[in-house]
C-alpha cells in the first residue's frame with residue numbers, strides 16, 4: 268500500500284494576468300520506506316507539489332491520498348490535526364520556535380499530540396541523541412549553527428511519529444559539509460527506522476544520496492528514476 | 496507549554512514590552528490615584544456635610560418641613576431627648592427650635608433660618624463653637640446671635656451690631672426680637688453661612704411661644720455604619736414623629752456619592768480604552784513580525800484554538816505584569832497621602848467656595864482595586880482579540896512561502 272498517492276494533481280495559480288500552471292497532472296506513488304528526492308529547475312513546481320502532499324495547500328484538480336485518506340477533501344481544521352498526526356515537516360528555515368530550547372522544540376509537537384510526560388522525555392532524549400545534539404538540548408535556536416538547527420528540525424519532524432517526512436530544500440541554507448551531514452543523518456534514519464523521506468533539492472550531492480529521484484519540469488514529471 | 500511560549504514571547508522584544516508595560520502601569524497609577532483623590536474629596540465633603548450640618552439622624556414633627564409652622568413641635572420632645580441622651584449608641588444629640596423669617600440690620604435685610612440651640616449640645620453635635628472665627632460663643636447673656644460671615648457681610652453687621660429677627664409665632668402673629676452679634680462663624684460652605692443663624696433655644700422658644708419645646712432633634716451615632724438600623728428603631732418607636740437619616744434629609748448627598756462613583760469608573764474606563772490601543776498595536780506588531788513562525792506552527796499541527804490561546808495569553812501576561820505595578824504604585828501613594836494629607840490650597844484658590852476642603856486625604860478601598868483589576872482583565876481580553884484573530888487568518892502556505 269502506498270503511503271502517498273496523487274492522482275492527476277493540478278495546481279493553477281490565478282495570476283492577475285495569466286494563470287500559472289505550477290503543477291500539471293502529476294500521478295505519483297510513494298511507498299513506505301522511500302528516500303526520494305524531487306528535483307527540477309527553479310519554478311518547476313517542487314514546493315507546490317510538496318505543499319499539496321503535505322496538506323498545506325489544496326490541488327485545483329485531482330486528489331492526494333495519504334494512507335488512503337483523500338486529504339484534499341479535509342477542512343482547514345481537520346488538515347491541521349491530520350498534519351500533526353501523520354506528517355513531519357522540515358522547512359528551509361524558520362523551523363524552530365525561537366523562544367524554546369532544542370529539547371522544548373522537539374517536545375512541542377508531542378505536547379500538541381497530548382503524549383504523556385514519560386513518553387515525551389524518553390523520545391526527545393533519544394531523538395536528540397540520534398541527530399547528534401545530546402550536548403545542545405538546552406540551547407535556543409539562536410545559539411545553534413544552521414546545520415544544528417536543521418537537525419533539531421528533523422528530530423522535531425520525527426517526534427510526532429509521522430507516516431513520512433517532507434523536507435522542502437532542507438539544505439538550501441547550509442554549507443556543503445553540513446548539508447552532507449544532514450543528508451547522511453536522514454539516510455541513516457531511513458535505513459534504521461524505515462522512515463519515509465521526501466525532499467526537494469537543487470544540490471547534486473544531495474541528489475546523489477537519494478534512492479529515487481523524481482524530476483519535475485514545468486509542473487510535469489519529466490523522469491522518475493529508482494536507483495539500486 | 497503554550498503558557499511558557501507566551502511568557503517567553505512577552506520578553507522577546509524586551510524594550511517594546513517594557514514600553515507597553517510602563518504605559519499601562521503609569522496609566523493605572525494615574526487612574527487609580529485620581530480615583531482615590533476624588534473619593535477622598537467626596538468623602539470629606541460628605542463627612543463634613545453629615546457631621547457639621549445634617550447629622551446622622553433628625554427627628555421632626557411629620558409636617559414641620561412643609562412650611563416650618565412654629566406650632567408643629569416634636570410631640571414629647573423633651574422626653575425623647577432624655578431617652579436619646581441615655582442611649583449608648585448615641586454619641587450626641589442637639590435639640591433645636593427653628594424659625595424661618597427675616598434678619599435685618601440698620602441698613603439691610605435678608606431671608607434667614609434661625610436655629611435656637613442649647614449651646615453645649617449644639618457644640619457636641621455640629622461643633623458650632625469651632626466654626627466661630629470672630630468674637631465668641633454663647634454665654635449667659637440673653638438675646639445673643641451667631642451669624643455666618645457671608646450674611647454678616649450682606650447685612651453689613653459686625654460684632655456687637657444689632658440684628659432684628661422677624662417671624663410668625665405659633666399663633667401666626669408677627670413677632671420681632673433684637674439680638675446682638677456675639678460671634679461670626681464660617682464653614683466651608685458659604686451658601687450655608689449665608690442662610691443660617693444661631694441663637695439660644697431659650698430666647699427663640701420664648702419669642703415663638705413654644706418654651707421648652709423643640710422642632711428638631713439632630714443626633715450623631717458612635718458608629719456611622721449603624722445609621723440605617725438605628726433610624727429604623729426610632730421610626731418604629733416614635734410613630735407620631737418623623738425620623739430621617741442623613742440620606743433622607745439630604746438626598747442630594749447620597750446622590751452625589753452615587754453619581755460620583757459612576758463618574759470615576761467612566762474615568763478609569765477611558766484611561767483603559769486609551770491603553771488598549773497601545774496594547775493592540777504592540778501585539779499586532781508582535782504577530783506580524785512572526786508571520787513565518789506562526790505559519791510554521793500551523794504547518795506542524797498547532798490548531799487554531801491553541802494559536803489563539805498563545806496570542807491571548809501573551810496579551811494577558813503583558814498587561815498582568817503591568818497592572819500590579821501600577822496598582823501598587825497607586826496604593827502606596829494613596830496610602831501615603833491618605834495619612835499625610837495633600838495640601839491643595841495652593842492649587843486652586845477659591846476652591847473652598849465650592850464647598851470643598853483645602854486638605855485632601857485620598858482614599859481607595861480594596862473593592863475599588865478589585866474592580867479596577869476586573870476592568871483591566873476585560874481590557875486585556877478585548878485587546879487580545881484583534882491580534883489573535885489576525886494570527887488565525889494567516890495561511891500557512893503563504894506564510895511559509897515568504898521564507
Ligand SMILES: Nc1ncnc2c1ncn2[C@@H]1O[C@H](COP(=O)(O)OP(=O)(O)OP(=O)(O)O)[C@@H](O)[C@H]1O
Nearest residue numbers: 280282287288289308309310311312313314315316
Ligand atoms: N502563491 C502563488 N501565486 C502565484 N504563483 C505562484 C504561487 N506560488 C508559486 N507560484 C508559481 O508557481 C510556480 C511553481 O513554483 P514553486 O515554488 O512550486 O517552484 P519550485 O520548484 O519550488 O521553485 P524553487 O526551486 O525556486 O523553489 C512558479 O512559477 C511560481 O512563480
Ligand SMILES: [Mg+2]
Nearest residue numbers: 313314315435
Ligand atoms: Mg521551492
